[in-house]
Amino acid sequence: MKPQKRKPGRKPVASELRHRINAGRVAVKNQIAFFESQFGQVESQWKEDDTRVTFADFAISEKVFTELRRSFPHDDFCSEESNPEDEEMLLEAEYAWILDPIDGTNNYALGIPMCSISLALLRNGEPVYGYIYDYARRTLIEGGEGEGVLDGTHRCRVLADEPTVQSHFATNFPFDPADMALTRELFEQYRVRCFGSAAMNLAYTATGKLEACLDFRVKVWDVAAGFAMIKAGGGEVVYFGEPAFPLNRFHVRMPAVRYVAGNPAFCRIVEERIRGGGGKA
Structure with a gap:
């Protein structure tokens, strides 16, 4: 079976998108227990670009993508923890996933709770849905086109008033x-x-x-x-x-x-x- 190629101008297929939105949410939630178990405990190393990485970064990346590939084997999968020696990946499928398994790795390794799991779903190269697990508040924040934004169970919007000195x-x-x-x-x-x-x-x-x-x-x-x-x-x-x-x-x-x-x-x-x-x- 060949991958789905991008078709400019094609309207979103609700069932395809909805299936992925639900699967992405489950994939992130399934990593929360492991994420929390390693917080402030896991050993870390420094990559060639002077950013920190831990075993948990690699483990979460592998587990999230393994789970999603079972349902969407022809999507593209991109992670911060991809091998820098790999060739540049051309994104040819209609849908792609971009993962930062631990955003705020310095905080995570040092035991500072401002860190997260961040996963995005792209369609034709544009982000259409995102999930960010806020460890500090133990809350999943998510949202995308036509869906609005949920902070846990609360619907939210971007501030719209004119900025003031208190902004x-x-x-x-x-x-x-x-x-x-x-x-x-x-x-x-x-x-x-x-x-x-x-x-x-x-x-x-x-x-x-x-x-x-x-x-x-x-x-x-x-x-x-x-x-x-x-x-x-x-x-x-x-x-x-x-x-x-x-x-x-x-x-x-x-x-x-x-x-x-x-x-x-x-x-x-x-x-x-x-x-x-x-x-x-």
């Missing part, structure tokens, strides 16, 4: 000096949160806890699930550089994603600031 946005550090120069006034004008997990930054934005999320150094596996939720919750994603999606190929050495996402009004403020600064954007 909060999230980011990750360190910043390149040029990017810091472009964004300095944002740090002076608004309140900032840094959780050490790009997925959690986006999840809290999608559920209306934060105004927006700004980042210059994350990868597609960090943002795919969150981008699906942001759009489902009425928010926007603005890129500074090449758009991350639609995604046609995958490799762990892919370039960083530079973006702001969340409240459309806040995104416009950030976009004007960065594009007006004449920097990397």
Whole structure:
């Protein structure tokens, strides 16, 4: 049986999409007990790009994809923990899955609860549904096109009011000096949160806890699930550089994603600031 090829213009088949949404939710939930059992206990190593990895990262990646492949053997599967020596993967199937088995691995290894499992479902290269397990609150956050956003059992939306000096946005550090120069006034004008997990930054934005999320150094596996939720919750994603999606190929050495996402009004403020600064954007 040949893989399903992408068909531009084809309307979503509800049963195909619904089957995958349900299966993705089960696959993430099935890893929660293991994820929690290894929290703060598992040994870690450092990869060649100076990011931390643990045995739990590899184990969760293998278990999630093994489970999903049983039902969807012709989908594409992409994980942060793919072998960097592998060739670049062309995404040719209609559906693809992108997994960050532990987002916030530094926090996870050190016993800091701001960490998550992040899984995204793509259709024709675009994120259509995402799941982020928020370990700090023991809550599964999920959402996608036509489905809205669920924070556990509570329906949520992206904040829509005009930003004020009390507005909060999230980011990750360190910043390149040029990017810091472009964004300095944002740090002076608004309140900032840094959780050490790009997925959690986006999840809290999608559920209306934060105004927006700004980042210059994350990868597609960090943002795919969150981008699906942001759009489902009425928010926007603005890129500074090449758009991350639609995604046609995958490799762990892919370039960083530079973006702001969340409240459309806040995104416009950030976009004007960065594009007006004449920097990397």
